[in-house]
Amino acid sequence: MPNENAILSFEDLEIEFTLRGQVLRAIRSVCLDVYRGESLAIVGESGSGKSVFTKSAMGLLDANGAITGGHIWYEGKDLARYTTEKEWRAIRGKEIAMVMQDPMTSLNPLQTIGDQIAEAVRLHQDLKGGAAKAAAVEALAAVGIDEPERRYKQFPHEFSGGMRQRVVIAIAVACRPKVLICDEPTTALDVTIQAQILDLIKILQKKLDLTTIYITHDLGVVANVADRIAVMYAGDIVEVGKCEEVFYDPRHPYTWALLSSLPQLGVKGQALYSIQGTPPNLFHEVHGDAFAPRNPQALNIDFVERPPLFEVTPTHKARTWLLDPRAPKVEPPEHIRQLRQKGGYLHG
Amino acid sequence: MAETREKLLEVENLQVTFGTKRHPFTAVDGVSFDIYRGETFGLVGESGSGKTTIGRAIIRVNPVSGGTVKYKGEVISGKVSRETDRRIIQNIQMIFQDPMASLNERAKVDYIVSEGLYALGEKLSEEARKEKVAKALSDVGLLPEFASRFPHEFSGGQRQRIGIARALIMEPEFIIADEPISALDVSIRAQVLNLMSRLQKERGLTYLFIAHDLSVVRFISDRIGVIYKGKLMELAGSEQLFAHPLHPYTQALLSAIPMPDPESEREKKLVVYDPTRHGYTENDPPLWEELEDGHFVRGSRRELEGYRKLLGQ
């Protein structure tokens, strides 16, 4: 049974897709607890399964995908057993809501902004007519849109990208969900707008007592918003820990590679640390550690057996054989050592 | 110091207009900058700022409606002779943003990479061509056996490198890289950036690097131009720009850079840019002036005075 502090708990979750007659194992037996009130960031590259993973908690898998094993516990209910739209409707939006990457695709271009928010309010808060409208105007104001009364009557195309994303957020929180999933919420936005949107989500999280799950590939976003981080690679969580633990004392070679290959940390004129190759094709069976073929310091056992989650601290776990007492000592790249010092983690 | 170097590309008062005569839309307005041989010039701006349009105007995909573009002192905007045309095609190449959209899905990698060779009009034997393709592929870290495959079989990073190989086979001097890494995964970006730096060193390439991400541009560029709504706001050496950002828009951009470091993110203070703050009028128009060696800023007389004082401190 799940941890009692967890609002959402994934237990040995397995998700498979069938594509042109072949089976793709998108999520390979993943466990993850999401604690009440925290903000968790799931970091990974495209195709790592981070979106699929969270979509499974909303019943939004594509038609050719299915949960083939494990559980998703939410308030004592196992969402992995849900099959009908009716069951999901009680969860989707009301309990768990989602903000997508591209605000234009989640808004109806032919309906005014206000009507779209009011509709969500009517559906979930049981308000009618004027009350619904008032609630919608209030929601617009709450996400930092000036002159909400006038903006209420406008259409999505009259809004800038950042403003549209604010509207999408307003719709998502209008139904007072407990969990808010933000799928690359700022990727489509300009840098100066990004920070504002992240600030908004943080403010709303406090005000509405939300649990937020961010899905992103941008470590800058993660550093800004996350209490805890889960790093995903090839359908598996390879490292999970508190924000500081993962940034200042990462243990999995993939996390090392992710962090030290960032141009922000690079020195001009020197080559960036980089990992060769590309993520594996999940149509083929993955043996052992999926990252091993790209890892120059992989051990023989990495190709043979999947590493267990080794515990670094009670809150920090990593799935790599390097943490096994039998493993040889491997020095992380230069940047990681610098980060360790910065974070005050001084290991011999 | 900069004056002694050879100007490879000179953009003077560039203007690009789209739309009909009745509803014109000026995407780029009065943009001037030079790019010196062997350097990387970064062009930073948000979506819709006109940065991509400038790149496409230089490579002549978008027609220029005002101003000139000179390559090695020769005007290349507007109508040019057939011979000049061929020379420019060979010398100036482009790397595109989205590797998923910029490769011909119905052609094999072999054809995609050697496409430029056909246009050069050299008579190449089939063997010599194959050899060149294999060389170009291994130059970008791909296996020569990939030549017989179709683009959809590759990941984003690999496709981007195919795109680079396609440009390299022309042996260009100047490459316009339009957001070459923003569509790539984090772990792949470093590969492509390293590749671009290595090629620059080996072949003495000159880059125009267009991006929206200042931190990436800082890493790769020698000089940076900041563009906002089709106009250059500030232009300076990259360290100069990061040390003394003068224009408020540059300051806003700098303050928003996401840092992969929880501590600095916590201390981050956002600067919001308000374009109405300048209060430019007919009598007090914005000027484009060099305030210190190689550091240009756009501003009214009064603003420029203030910037000078800031620099003096």
Added chain:
Amino acid sequence: MAIFRIKDSKTQALANSLNKESARQFSQEELFQFAPYDPDAGERGGYSDYSYWRSTLRAFRKNRVAMFFLCVILATLLFTFLEPLIPYDREPNTIYYIEQEKINLFTRQPVLDEQGNPVVEVSRATDQRPGQEFWFGTNSIGQDLWSQIWSGTRNSLFIGFSVACVDALLGILMGVLWGYVRKLDFFFTELYNIFDNVPQTLIVMIISYVLRPGMGTMIFAMCLTSWLATARFIRNQVVIIRDRDYNLASRCLGTSTWRLITKNLLPYLVSIITMRMALAIPAAINNEVFITYIGLGVPLETPTLGNLVETGRKVMGEAALRYQLFIPVVILATITISFYIIGNAFADAADPKNHVN
């Protein structure tokens, strides 16, 4: 297709067993030693074996109805060519005579001789019902319907394929130029506007009067204007894809317009062109039927489905003779419906969105 998959799973099984074997070879100590690193291995990893045409064919084959009609069309086509070889020697244009009882034209009773036996005489085999002698019966001048039908189907299909081919060739060429070469846009648009306003029937009528009626004239008349519609269709498709990044890339590489059209544009349009062709064939056949019906068609000595339907229509009033209309109509309907279903199924199959399953 199946062969590919079997190969895939076999190689996979082989790889798996190899991996397992090599796993057993490691001792406890060796397990925690560094493995040899091959940078190329990581590069090979992210490799998919999706193929557009393979997936299109797969999706098409899954459509049972379309596969059935494809078989019907292929069988029909094959049979029109094999039909003259079967041991049933009747010519489509020959008027046949048979010995039959003489009928009194007024009383409609058999004429009897002195012995009271019916008088047998050799006369034209008109309006014979389908049977042993004439498989599909004969028409009102004594021609054999079976051989007429098949030779007519052959001719009609020939008209259909010819018109569709010319249509496709001219339409694609002009359409691509219209869409891609911006300078030609105005010229083609005006040309289209002018011709689109003249009814096609009118043009066919004029051509039929001016030239000698026949299959060639018919094909020429139908081709004369129909390619414009195809060109416009292709033009719209080209406009959609002409400014995509990969085409800009080709322009930056100095690729000539002709190469760009054949290598960048047409390969993307093959699926919709195929679909349009599939629909153009029955359209041309039906057009021929219509033109023959209004009396401007191919002369009677060239049997076509149009001629046959027209002949059948004349005797429609008499219930016993309706087989002369029904048989060609059934063939015509089969061909039209088959092409229509095949065309639509192919369009669905060629859409990459349907390549998921």
